Amino acid sequence: MSAPAPARAVITGWSAVSPYGIGAEAFTEGLRDRRTTVAPVDTERWGVPTTRAHLVPGFETREVLGKKGTRSMDRVTGLAVAAVGSLLGQPGSAEESETGERAALVLATTTGSAASMMDFTRSSLEGERPYDVDPAVMPNAVMNCAAGQCAIWYGIKGPNTTLAGGRAAGLLSLNYATRLLSSGRADTVLCAAAEEYSAARYWLERHSRGAEAPGVPLGEGAAVLLVQPAGSHRPERPPLAEVLAVRSRVATGARVRDVLADCVRDALAAAGTDPAEVWAAAPGDAPGRLGHLEHEVLEQICGTEALGRVPAVARIGDVSAASGSFQIAMVLATAADDPAAAGRVAVITSADRDGSLACAVLRLVGR
Structure with a gap:
Protein backbone atom coordinates (compact mmCIF):
# COMPACT_ATOMS: atom_id res chain seq x y z
CA MET A 1 0.00 0.00 0.00
CA SER A 2 1.21 3.50 -0.80
CA ALA A 3 1.65 6.01 2.00
CA PRO A 4 -1.06 8.67 2.28
CA ALA A 5 -0.26 12.01 0.71
CA PRO A 6 0.94 14.53 3.31
CA ALA A 7 -1.46 17.29 4.28
CA ARG A 8 -0.79 20.56 2.54
CA ALA A 9 0.76 23.37 4.49
CA VAL A 10 -1.10 26.52 5.42
CA ILE A 11 0.10 29.99 6.37
CA THR A 12 -1.53 30.91 9.67
CA GLY A 13 0.26 34.15 10.49
CA TRP A 14 2.76 36.69 9.26
CA SER A 15 4.58 39.81 10.34
CA ALA A 16 7.20 42.19 9.03
CA VAL A 17 9.78 44.79 9.91
CA SER A 18 9.69 47.04 6.87
CA PRO A 19 10.16 50.60 5.68
CA TYR A 20 6.55 51.07 6.87
CA GLY A 21 7.54 50.25 10.45
CA ILE A 22 7.51 47.27 12.81
CA GLY A 23 4.71 44.73 12.72
CA ALA A 24 1.99 43.46 10.39
CA GLU A 25 -0.35 46.34 11.26
CA ALA A 26 2.18 49.00 10.27
CA PHE A 27 2.87 47.15 7.02
CA THR A 28 -0.82 46.79 6.17
CA GLU A 29 -1.59 50.42 6.93
CA GLY A 30 1.31 51.57 4.79
CA LEU A 31 0.02 49.54 1.86
CA ARG A 32 -3.53 50.84 2.32
CA ASP A 33 -2.33 54.43 2.38
CA ARG A 34 0.03 53.78 -0.57
CA ARG A 35 2.71 55.68 1.31
CA THR A 36 6.08 56.12 -0.26
CA THR A 37 8.94 54.81 1.85
CA VAL A 38 11.94 56.27 0.06
CA ALA A 39 13.76 58.72 2.31
CA PRO A 40 17.01 60.71 2.47
CA VAL A 41 20.09 58.77 3.58
CA ASP A 42 22.74 60.07 5.95
CA THR A 43 25.61 59.58 3.51
CA GLU A 44 28.25 60.18 6.19
CA ARG A 45 26.86 57.53 8.54
CA TRP A 46 26.30 54.91 5.85
CA GLY A 47 29.38 55.66 3.72
CA VAL A 48 27.47 55.77 0.44
CA PRO A 49 27.21 58.46 -2.26
CA THR A 50 23.48 57.96 -2.84
CA THR A 51 20.91 60.10 -1.05
CA ARG A 52 17.87 57.79 -1.28
CA ALA A 53 16.94 54.44 0.25
CA HIS A 54 14.01 52.59 1.83
CA LEU A 55 15.14 52.12 5.43
CA VAL A 56 13.17 50.83 8.40
CA PRO A 57 12.36 54.15 10.10
CA GLY A 58 14.33 54.74 13.29
CA PHE A 59 15.50 51.14 13.52
CA GLU A 60 18.37 50.78 15.96
CA THR A 61 18.87 47.23 17.17
CA ARG A 62 19.59 48.05 20.82
CA GLU A 63 16.63 50.42 21.05
CA VAL A 64 14.19 47.92 19.54
CA LEU A 65 15.45 44.72 21.23
CA GLY A 66 17.04 46.13 24.36
CA LYS A 67 20.65 46.18 25.51
CA LYS A 68 20.89 42.60 26.74
CA GLY A 69 22.56 40.36 24.16
CA THR A 70 22.67 42.99 21.43
CA ARG A 71 26.00 44.76 21.97
CA SER A 72 27.64 43.11 18.96
CA MET A 73 24.48 42.16 17.02
CA ASP A 74 24.58 43.33 13.41
CA ARG A 75 21.71 44.94 11.54
CA VAL A 76 20.42 41.97 9.55
CA THR A 77 20.27 39.86 12.72
CA GLY A 78 18.45 42.64 14.55
CA LEU A 79 15.88 42.91 11.75
CA ALA A 80 15.30 39.15 11.70
CA VAL A 81 15.00 38.83 15.48
CA ALA A 82 12.60 41.79 15.61
CA ALA A 83 10.41 40.33 12.85
CA VAL A 84 10.17 36.91 14.49
CA GLY A 85 9.41 38.59 17.82
CA SER A 86 6.65 40.69 16.28
CA LEU A 87 5.01 37.50 14.94
CA LEU A 88 5.31 35.57 18.20
CA GLY A 89 4.02 38.60 20.11
CA GLN A 90 0.76 38.80 18.17
CA PRO A 91 -2.57 38.09 19.92
CA GLY A 92 -3.38 34.41 19.58
CA SER A 93 0.22 33.22 19.45
CA ALA A 94 1.06 30.17 21.55
CA GLU A 95 4.53 29.47 22.89
CA GLU A 96 3.85 25.74 23.25
CA SER A 97 3.13 25.25 19.52
CA GLU A 98 5.13 28.02 17.84
CA THR A 99 8.43 27.54 19.68
CA GLY A 100 10.16 24.63 21.38
CA GLU A 101 11.33 21.22 20.18
CA ARG A 102 8.82 20.82 17.33
CA ALA A 103 9.23 24.30 15.87
CA ALA A 104 11.69 25.01 13.06
CA LEU A 105 13.07 28.19 11.57
CA VAL A 106 14.12 28.77 7.95
CA LEU A 107 15.76 32.07 7.03
CA ALA A 108 16.19 33.32 3.46
CA THR A 109 19.16 35.53 2.69
CA THR A 110 21.63 36.54 0.02
CA THR A 111 24.88 36.27 1.98
CA GLY A 112 23.88 37.01 5.55
CA SER A 113 25.47 40.33 6.48
CA ALA A 114 27.90 41.47 3.80
CA ALA A 115 28.89 44.34 6.08
CA SER A 116 29.89 42.02 8.93
CA MET A 117 31.85 39.74 6.63
CA MET A 118 33.78 42.61 5.06
CA ASP A 119 34.38 44.41 8.35
CA PHE A 120 35.72 41.29 10.03
CA THR A 121 37.99 40.47 7.09
CA ARG A 122 39.21 44.07 6.92
CA SER A 123 40.14 44.08 10.62
CA SER A 124 42.25 40.96 10.08
CA LEU A 125 44.08 42.57 7.15
CA GLU A 126 44.61 45.97 8.78
CA GLY A 127 45.61 44.82 12.29
CA GLU A 128 49.20 44.34 13.36
CA ARG A 129 48.54 40.58 13.33
CA PRO A 130 45.91 38.63 11.37
CA TYR A 131 44.32 37.46 14.61
CA ASP A 132 43.92 40.98 16.01
CA VAL A 133 40.15 40.88 15.58
CA ASP A 134 37.19 41.35 17.88
CA PRO A 135 36.01 37.80 18.70
CA ALA A 136 32.55 39.12 19.60
CA VAL A 137 32.05 40.16 15.96
CA MET A 138 33.05 36.77 14.53
CA PRO A 139 29.54 35.16 14.76
CA ASN A 140 28.10 37.97 12.63
CA ALA A 141 30.45 37.04 9.79
CA VAL A 142 28.86 33.58 9.57
CA MET A 143 25.92 33.42 7.17
CA ASN A 144 23.61 31.56 9.56
CA CYS A 145 24.11 33.96 12.46
CA ALA A 146 20.68 35.61 12.12
CA ALA A 147 18.80 32.30 12.06
CA GLY A 148 20.75 31.04 15.06
CA GLN A 149 20.06 34.18 17.06
CA CYS A 150 16.32 33.99 16.29
CA ALA A 151 16.29 30.42 17.63
CA ILE A 152 18.25 31.36 20.75
CA TRP A 153 16.11 34.40 21.53
CA TYR A 154 12.78 32.61 21.26
CA GLY A 155 13.56 29.00 22.13
CA ILE A 156 12.99 27.55 18.66
CA LYS A 157 14.71 24.18 19.10
CA GLY A 158 13.81 22.31 15.90
CA PRO A 159 15.66 22.41 12.56
CA ASN A 160 17.40 25.72 11.93
CA THR A 161 18.28 26.47 8.31
CA THR A 162 19.67 29.38 6.31
CA LEU A 163 19.00 29.40 2.56
CA ALA A 164 21.16 31.68 0.41
CA GLY A 165 19.29 32.08 -2.86
CA GLY A 166 19.30 35.74 -3.74
CA ARG A 167 15.93 37.07 -4.86
CA ALA A 168 14.48 33.55 -5.09
CA ALA A 169 15.42 32.70 -1.50
CA GLY A 170 12.05 33.68 0.00
CA LEU A 171 10.10 31.24 -2.18
CA LEU A 172 12.76 28.56 -1.89
CA SER A 173 12.53 28.82 1.90
CA LEU A 174 8.74 28.40 1.71
CA ASN A 175 9.27 25.19 -0.26
CA TYR A 176 11.82 24.03 2.33
CA ALA A 177 9.32 24.78 5.10
CA THR A 178 6.63 22.61 3.48
CA ARG A 179 9.14 19.78 3.12
CA LEU A 180 10.03 19.97 6.83
CA LEU A 181 6.34 19.64 7.67
CA SER A 182 5.55 16.85 5.20
CA SER A 183 8.55 14.80 6.38
CA GLY A 184 7.52 15.14 10.02
CA ARG A 185 10.65 17.03 11.02
CA ALA A 186 8.59 19.84 12.57
CA ASP A 187 5.02 20.75 13.50
CA THR A 188 5.50 24.48 12.91
CA VAL A 189 7.94 26.41 10.75
CA LEU A 190 8.74 30.09 11.03
CA CYS A 191 9.68 30.92 7.46
CA ALA A 192 11.59 34.20 7.46
CA ALA A 193 13.68 36.38 5.15
CA ALA A 194 15.90 39.34 5.93
CA GLU A 195 18.03 41.91 4.12
CA GLU A 196 19.92 44.83 5.65
CA TYR A 197 21.01 48.19 4.27
CA SER A 198 24.75 48.83 4.49
CA ALA A 199 27.62 50.38 2.59
CA ALA A 200 28.91 46.90 1.74
CA ARG A 201 25.61 45.85 0.18
CA TYR A 202 25.28 49.16 -1.65
CA TRP A 203 28.67 48.82 -3.34
CA LEU A 204 28.15 45.13 -4.15
CA GLU A 205 24.83 45.92 -5.83
CA ARG A 206 26.22 48.94 -7.64
CA HIS A 207 29.07 46.98 -9.21
CA SER A 208 27.11 43.79 -9.95
CA ARG A 209 24.07 45.41 -11.57
CA GLY A 210 26.07 47.22 -14.22
CA ALA A 211 24.29 49.85 -16.28
CA GLU A 212 20.96 48.00 -16.44
CA ALA A 213 19.30 49.49 -13.34
CA PRO A 214 21.78 51.77 -11.58
CA GLY A 215 19.24 54.10 -10.00
CA VAL A 216 16.96 51.62 -8.18
CA PRO A 217 17.19 52.46 -4.45
CA LEU A 218 17.88 49.67 -1.99
CA GLY A 219 15.40 48.67 0.67
CA GLU A 220 15.74 46.64 3.85
CA GLY A 221 13.63 44.66 6.26
CA ALA A 222 12.50 41.22 7.33
CA ALA A 223 9.27 39.29 6.86
CA VAL A 224 8.21 36.05 8.54
CA LEU A 225 5.43 33.55 7.81
CA LEU A 226 4.01 31.00 10.24
CA VAL A 227 3.59 27.74 8.30
CA GLN A 228 1.76 24.70 9.72
CA PRO A 229 0.16 21.51 8.42
CA ALA A 230 -3.43 21.95 7.28
CA GLY A 231 -5.84 20.98 10.05
CA SER A 232 -3.35 21.43 12.88
CA HIS A 233 -3.91 25.14 13.42
CA ARG A 234 -5.48 26.61 16.53
CA PRO A 235 -8.71 28.69 16.42
CA GLU A 236 -6.70 31.77 17.36
CA ARG A 237 -4.53 31.30 14.25
CA PRO A 238 -6.96 30.49 11.40
CA PRO A 239 -5.44 29.70 7.99
CA LEU A 240 -4.78 32.71 5.76
Whole structure:
Protein backbone atom coordinates (compact mmCIF):
# COMPACT_ATOMS: atom_id res chain seq x y z
CA MET A 1 0.00 0.00 0.00
CA SER A 2 1.21 3.50 -0.80
CA ALA A 3 1.65 6.01 2.00
CA PRO A 4 -1.06 8.67 2.28
CA ALA A 5 -0.26 12.01 0.71
CA PRO A 6 0.94 14.53 3.31
CA ALA A 7 -1.46 17.29 4.28
CA ARG A 8 -0.79 20.56 2.54
CA ALA A 9 0.76 23.37 4.49
CA VAL A 10 -1.10 26.52 5.42
CA ILE A 11 0.10 29.99 6.37
CA THR A 12 -1.53 30.91 9.67
CA GLY A 13 0.26 34.15 10.49
CA TRP A 14 2.76 36.69 9.26
CA SER A 15 4.58 39.81 10.34
CA ALA A 16 7.20 42.19 9.03
CA VAL A 17 9.78 44.79 9.91
CA SER A 18 9.69 47.04 6.87
CA PRO A 19 10.16 50.60 5.68
CA TYR A 20 6.55 51.07 6.87
CA GLY A 21 7.54 50.25 10.45
CA ILE A 22 7.51 47.27 12.81
CA GLY A 23 4.71 44.73 12.72
CA ALA A 24 1.99 43.46 10.39
CA GLU A 25 -0.35 46.34 11.26
CA ALA A 26 2.18 49.00 10.27
CA PHE A 27 2.87 47.15 7.02
CA THR A 28 -0.82 46.79 6.17
CA GLU A 29 -1.59 50.42 6.93
CA GLY A 30 1.31 51.57 4.79
CA LEU A 31 0.02 49.54 1.86
CA ARG A 32 -3.53 50.84 2.32
CA ASP A 33 -2.33 54.43 2.38
CA ARG A 34 0.03 53.78 -0.57
CA ARG A 35 2.71 55.68 1.31
CA THR A 36 6.08 56.12 -0.26
CA THR A 37 8.94 54.81 1.85
CA VAL A 38 11.94 56.27 0.06
CA ALA A 39 13.76 58.72 2.31
CA PRO A 40 17.01 60.71 2.47
CA VAL A 41 20.09 58.77 3.58
CA ASP A 42 22.74 60.07 5.95
CA THR A 43 25.61 59.58 3.51
CA GLU A 44 28.25 60.18 6.19
CA ARG A 45 26.86 57.53 8.54
CA TRP A 46 26.30 54.91 5.85
CA GLY A 47 29.38 55.66 3.72
CA VAL A 48 27.47 55.77 0.44
CA PRO A 49 27.21 58.46 -2.26
CA THR A 50 23.48 57.96 -2.84
CA THR A 51 20.91 60.10 -1.05
CA ARG A 52 17.87 57.79 -1.28
CA ALA A 53 16.94 54.44 0.25
CA HIS A 54 14.01 52.59 1.83
CA LEU A 55 15.14 52.12 5.43
CA VAL A 56 13.17 50.83 8.40
CA PRO A 57 12.36 54.15 10.10
CA GLY A 58 14.33 54.74 13.29
CA PHE A 59 15.50 51.14 13.52
CA GLU A 60 18.37 50.78 15.96
CA THR A 61 18.87 47.23 17.17
CA ARG A 62 19.59 48.05 20.82
CA GLU A 63 16.63 50.42 21.05
CA VAL A 64 14.19 47.92 19.54
CA LEU A 65 15.45 44.72 21.23
CA GLY A 66 17.04 46.13 24.36
CA LYS A 67 20.65 46.18 25.51
CA LYS A 68 20.89 42.60 26.74
CA GLY A 69 22.56 40.36 24.16
CA THR A 70 22.67 42.99 21.43
CA ARG A 71 26.00 44.76 21.97
CA SER A 72 27.64 43.11 18.96
CA MET A 73 24.48 42.16 17.02
CA ASP A 74 24.58 43.33 13.41
CA ARG A 75 21.71 44.94 11.54
CA VAL A 76 20.42 41.97 9.55
CA THR A 77 20.27 39.86 12.72
CA GLY A 78 18.45 42.64 14.55
CA LEU A 79 15.88 42.91 11.75
CA ALA A 80 15.30 39.15 11.70
CA VAL A 81 15.00 38.83 15.48
CA ALA A 82 12.60 41.79 15.61
CA ALA A 83 10.41 40.33 12.85
CA VAL A 84 10.17 36.91 14.49
CA GLY A 85 9.41 38.59 17.82
CA SER A 86 6.65 40.69 16.28
CA LEU A 87 5.01 37.50 14.94
CA LEU A 88 5.31 35.57 18.20
CA GLY A 89 4.02 38.60 20.11
CA GLN A 90 0.76 38.80 18.17
CA PRO A 91 -2.57 38.09 19.92
CA GLY A 92 -3.38 34.41 19.58
CA SER A 93 0.22 33.22 19.45
CA ALA A 94 1.06 30.17 21.55
CA GLU A 95 4.53 29.47 22.89
CA GLU A 96 3.85 25.74 23.25
CA SER A 97 3.13 25.25 19.52
CA GLU A 98 5.13 28.02 17.84
CA THR A 99 8.43 27.54 19.68
CA GLY A 100 10.16 24.63 21.38
CA GLU A 101 11.33 21.22 20.18
CA ARG A 102 8.82 20.82 17.33
CA ALA A 103 9.23 24.30 15.87
CA ALA A 104 11.69 25.01 13.06
CA LEU A 105 13.07 28.19 11.57
CA VAL A 106 14.12 28.77 7.95
CA LEU A 107 15.76 32.07 7.03
CA ALA A 108 16.19 33.32 3.46
CA THR A 109 19.16 35.53 2.69
CA THR A 110 21.63 36.54 0.02
CA THR A 111 24.88 36.27 1.98
CA GLY A 112 23.88 37.01 5.55
CA SER A 113 25.47 40.33 6.48
CA ALA A 114 27.90 41.47 3.80
CA ALA A 115 28.89 44.34 6.08
CA SER A 116 29.89 42.02 8.93
CA MET A 117 31.85 39.74 6.63
CA MET A 118 33.78 42.61 5.06
CA ASP A 119 34.38 44.41 8.35
CA PHE A 120 35.72 41.29 10.03
CA THR A 121 37.99 40.47 7.09
CA ARG A 122 39.21 44.07 6.92
CA SER A 123 40.14 44.08 10.62
CA SER A 124 42.25 40.96 10.08
CA LEU A 125 44.08 42.57 7.15
CA GLU A 126 44.61 45.97 8.78
CA GLY A 127 45.61 44.82 12.29
CA GLU A 128 49.20 44.34 13.36
CA ARG A 129 48.54 40.58 13.33
CA PRO A 130 45.91 38.63 11.37
CA TYR A 131 44.32 37.46 14.61
CA ASP A 132 43.92 40.98 16.01
CA VAL A 133 40.15 40.88 15.58
CA ASP A 134 37.19 41.35 17.88
CA PRO A 135 36.01 37.80 18.70
CA ALA A 136 32.55 39.12 19.60
CA VAL A 137 32.05 40.16 15.96
CA MET A 138 33.05 36.77 14.53
CA PRO A 139 29.54 35.16 14.76
CA ASN A 140 28.10 37.97 12.63
CA ALA A 141 30.45 37.04 9.79
CA VAL A 142 28.86 33.58 9.57
CA MET A 143 25.92 33.42 7.17
CA ASN A 144 23.61 31.56 9.56
CA CYS A 145 24.11 33.96 12.46
CA ALA A 146 20.68 35.61 12.12
CA ALA A 147 18.80 32.30 12.06
CA GLY A 148 20.75 31.04 15.06
CA GLN A 149 20.06 34.18 17.06
CA CYS A 150 16.32 33.99 16.29
CA ALA A 151 16.29 30.42 17.63
CA ILE A 152 18.25 31.36 20.75
CA TRP A 153 16.11 34.40 21.53
CA TYR A 154 12.78 32.61 21.26
CA GLY A 155 13.56 29.00 22.13
CA ILE A 156 12.99 27.55 18.66
CA LYS A 157 14.71 24.18 19.10
CA GLY A 158 13.81 22.31 15.90
CA PRO A 159 15.66 22.41 12.56
CA ASN A 160 17.40 25.72 11.93
CA THR A 161 18.28 26.47 8.31
CA THR A 162 19.67 29.38 6.31
CA LEU A 163 19.00 29.40 2.56
CA ALA A 164 21.16 31.68 0.41
CA GLY A 165 19.29 32.08 -2.86
CA GLY A 166 19.30 35.74 -3.74
CA ARG A 167 15.93 37.07 -4.86
CA ALA A 168 14.48 33.55 -5.09
CA ALA A 169 15.42 32.70 -1.50
CA GLY A 170 12.05 33.68 0.00
CA LEU A 171 10.10 31.24 -2.18
CA LEU A 172 12.76 28.56 -1.89
CA SER A 173 12.53 28.82 1.90
CA LEU A 174 8.74 28.40 1.71
CA ASN A 175 9.27 25.19 -0.26
CA TYR A 176 11.82 24.03 2.33
CA ALA A 177 9.32 24.78 5.10
CA THR A 178 6.63 22.61 3.48
CA ARG A 179 9.14 19.78 3.12
CA LEU A 180 10.03 19.97 6.83
CA LEU A 181 6.34 19.64 7.67
CA SER A 182 5.55 16.85 5.20
CA SER A 183 8.55 14.80 6.38
CA GLY A 184 7.52 15.14 10.02
CA ARG A 185 10.65 17.03 11.02
CA ALA A 186 8.59 19.84 12.57
CA ASP A 187 5.02 20.75 13.50
CA THR A 188 5.50 24.48 12.91
CA VAL A 189 7.94 26.41 10.75
CA LEU A 190 8.74 30.09 11.03
CA CYS A 191 9.68 30.92 7.46
CA ALA A 192 11.59 34.20 7.46
CA ALA A 193 13.68 36.38 5.15
CA ALA A 194 15.90 39.34 5.93
CA GLU A 195 18.03 41.91 4.12
CA GLU A 196 19.92 44.83 5.65
CA TYR A 197 21.01 48.19 4.27
CA SER A 198 24.75 48.83 4.49
CA ALA A 199 27.62 50.38 2.59
CA ALA A 200 28.91 46.90 1.74
CA ARG A 201 25.61 45.85 0.18
CA TYR A 202 25.28 49.16 -1.65
CA TRP A 203 28.67 48.82 -3.34
CA LEU A 204 28.15 45.13 -4.15
CA GLU A 205 24.83 45.92 -5.83
CA ARG A 206 26.22 48.94 -7.64
CA HIS A 207 29.07 46.98 -9.21
CA SER A 208 27.11 43.79 -9.95
CA ARG A 209 24.07 45.41 -11.57
CA GLY A 210 26.07 47.22 -14.22
CA ALA A 211 24.29 49.85 -16.28
CA GLU A 212 20.96 48.00 -16.44
CA ALA A 213 19.30 49.49 -13.34
CA PRO A 214 21.78 51.77 -11.58
CA GLY A 215 19.24 54.10 -10.00
CA VAL A 216 16.96 51.62 -8.18
CA PRO A 217 17.19 52.46 -4.45
CA LEU A 218 17.88 49.67 -1.99
CA GLY A 219 15.40 48.67 0.67
CA GLU A 220 15.74 46.64 3.85
CA GLY A 221 13.63 44.66 6.26
CA ALA A 222 12.50 41.22 7.33
CA ALA A 223 9.27 39.29 6.86
CA VAL A 224 8.21 36.05 8.54
CA LEU A 225 5.43 33.55 7.81
CA LEU A 226 4.01 31.00 10.24
CA VAL A 227 3.59 27.74 8.30
CA GLN A 228 1.76 24.70 9.72
CA PRO A 229 0.16 21.51 8.42
CA ALA A 230 -3.43 21.95 7.28
CA GLY A 231 -5.84 20.98 10.05
CA SER A 232 -3.35 21.43 12.88
CA HIS A 233 -3.91 25.14 13.42
CA ARG A 234 -5.48 26.61 16.53
CA PRO A 235 -8.71 28.69 16.42
CA GLU A 236 -6.70 31.77 17.36
CA ARG A 237 -4.53 31.30 14.25
CA PRO A 238 -6.96 30.49 11.40
CA PRO A 239 -5.44 29.70 7.99
CA LEU A 240 -4.78 32.71 5.76
CA ALA A 241 -3.64 30.77 2.71
CA GLU A 242 -2.94 27.21 1.62
CA VAL A 243 0.39 26.51 -0.06
CA LEU A 244 -0.67 24.61 -3.17
CA ALA A 245 2.69 24.37 -4.93
CA VAL A 246 6.20 25.81 -5.16
CA ARG A 247 8.33 25.17 -8.22
CA SER A 248 11.78 26.35 -9.28
CA ARG A 249 14.00 26.41 -12.35
CA VAL A 250 17.43 27.69 -13.40
CA ALA A 251 17.97 29.75 -16.56
CA THR A 252 20.00 32.69 -17.78
CA GLY A 253 20.15 34.93 -20.83
CA ALA A 254 17.64 34.44 -23.63
CA ARG A 255 16.15 31.33 -21.99
CA VAL A 256 14.76 33.14 -18.94
CA ARG A 257 11.39 34.13 -20.43
CA ASP A 258 10.43 30.65 -21.66
CA VAL A 259 11.77 28.85 -18.59
CA LEU A 260 9.99 31.22 -16.21
CA ALA A 261 6.73 30.72 -18.14
CA ASP A 262 7.21 26.94 -17.88
CA CYS A 263 7.87 27.30 -14.16
CA VAL A 264 4.61 29.23 -13.62
CA ARG A 265 2.56 26.80 -15.70
CA ASP A 266 4.13 23.83 -13.91
CA ALA A 267 3.31 25.35 -10.52
CA LEU A 268 -0.30 25.96 -11.56
CA ALA A 269 -0.59 22.40 -12.86
CA ALA A 270 0.90 20.97 -9.65
CA ALA A 271 -1.61 23.05 -7.70
CA GLY A 272 -4.45 21.63 -9.77
CA THR A 273 -5.63 25.07 -10.76
CA ASP A 274 -6.17 27.04 -13.93
CA PRO A 275 -4.83 30.50 -14.86
CA ALA A 276 -8.44 31.70 -14.99
CA GLU A 277 -8.69 31.12 -11.22
CA VAL A 278 -5.78 33.44 -10.44
CA TRP A 279 -7.00 36.41 -8.43
CA ALA A 280 -3.59 38.06 -8.00
CA ALA A 281 -0.14 37.71 -9.55
CA ALA A 282 2.79 39.25 -7.67
CA PRO A 283 6.17 39.52 -9.48
CA GLY A 284 9.45 40.04 -7.66
CA ASP A 285 10.24 43.31 -9.44
CA ALA A 286 13.89 42.51 -10.02
CA PRO A 287 15.72 45.63 -11.23
CA GLY A 288 16.13 45.91 -14.99
CA ARG A 289 15.35 43.33 -17.65
CA LEU A 290 14.44 40.47 -15.27
CA GLY A 291 11.68 42.51 -13.68
CA HIS A 292 10.20 43.37 -17.08
CA LEU A 293 10.27 39.69 -18.08
CA GLU A 294 8.44 38.69 -14.91
CA HIS A 295 5.68 41.22 -15.63
CA GLU A 296 5.36 40.07 -19.23
CA VAL A 297 5.17 36.38 -18.31
CA LEU A 298 2.59 36.90 -15.56
CA GLU A 299 0.49 39.20 -17.72
CA GLN A 300 0.51 36.65 -20.51
CA ILE A 301 -0.48 33.73 -18.25
CA CYS A 302 -2.60 35.35 -15.53
CA GLY A 303 -3.91 38.51 -17.17
CA THR A 304 -3.57 42.24 -16.61
CA GLU A 305 -6.26 42.42 -13.92
CA ALA A 306 -4.56 39.84 -11.70
CA LEU A 307 -1.21 41.56 -12.15
CA GLY A 308 -2.56 44.87 -10.83
CA ARG A 309 -4.33 43.70 -7.66
CA VAL A 310 -1.39 43.65 -5.25
CA PRO A 311 1.01 46.58 -4.70
CA ALA A 312 4.43 46.10 -6.27
CA VAL A 313 7.13 44.94 -3.87
CA ALA A 314 9.37 47.61 -5.42
CA ARG A 315 7.28 50.08 -3.41
CA ILE A 316 9.58 49.32 -0.46
CA GLY A 317 12.78 49.34 -2.54
CA ASP A 318 15.01 46.52 -3.69
CA VAL A 319 14.80 44.13 -0.73
CA SER A 320 16.57 41.34 -2.63
CA ALA A 321 16.37 38.04 -0.71
CA ALA A 322 13.45 39.31 1.38
CA SER A 323 11.35 40.18 -1.67
CA GLY A 324 9.52 36.83 -1.97
CA SER A 325 8.40 36.87 1.66
CA PHE A 326 7.34 40.50 1.38
CA GLN A 327 5.38 39.65 -1.80
CA ILE A 328 3.45 37.00 0.12
CA ALA A 329 2.84 39.45 2.97
CA MET A 330 1.49 41.97 0.46
CA VAL A 331 -0.82 39.34 -1.05
CA LEU A 332 -2.15 38.37 2.40
CA ALA A 333 -2.61 41.99 3.50
CA THR A 334 -4.43 42.90 0.28
CA ALA A 335 -6.64 39.79 0.36
CA ALA A 336 -7.68 40.54 3.95
CA ASP A 337 -9.28 43.77 2.70
CA ASP A 338 -11.09 42.16 -0.23
CA PRO A 339 -13.85 39.57 0.44
CA ALA A 340 -13.73 38.58 -3.24
CA ALA A 341 -10.28 37.06 -2.68
CA ALA A 342 -11.61 34.19 -0.53
CA GLY A 343 -11.07 30.85 -2.22
CA ARG A 344 -9.12 32.41 -5.08
CA VAL A 345 -5.55 31.75 -6.14
CA ALA A 346 -2.44 33.93 -5.92
CA VAL A 347 0.74 33.42 -7.93
CA ILE A 348 4.07 34.77 -6.66
CA THR A 349 7.27 34.70 -8.72
CA SER A 350 10.94 35.48 -8.16
CA ALA A 351 13.81 35.84 -10.62
CA ASP A 352 17.45 36.26 -9.62
CA ARG A 353 20.16 37.54 -11.95
CA ASP A 354 22.28 34.46 -11.19
CA GLY A 355 19.63 32.25 -12.79
CA SER A 356 17.33 31.08 -9.98
CA LEU A 357 13.62 31.26 -10.87
CA ALA A 358 10.76 30.31 -8.56
CA CYS A 359 6.98 30.35 -8.44
CA ALA A 360 4.58 29.75 -5.53
CA VAL A 361 0.83 29.18 -5.82
CA LEU A 362 -1.39 29.93 -2.82
CA ARG A 363 -5.12 29.50 -2.29
CA LEU A 364 -6.41 32.37 -0.17
CA VAL A 365 -8.72 31.54 2.74
CA GLY A 366 -11.53 33.93 3.67
CA ARG A 367 -12.33 34.84 7.24
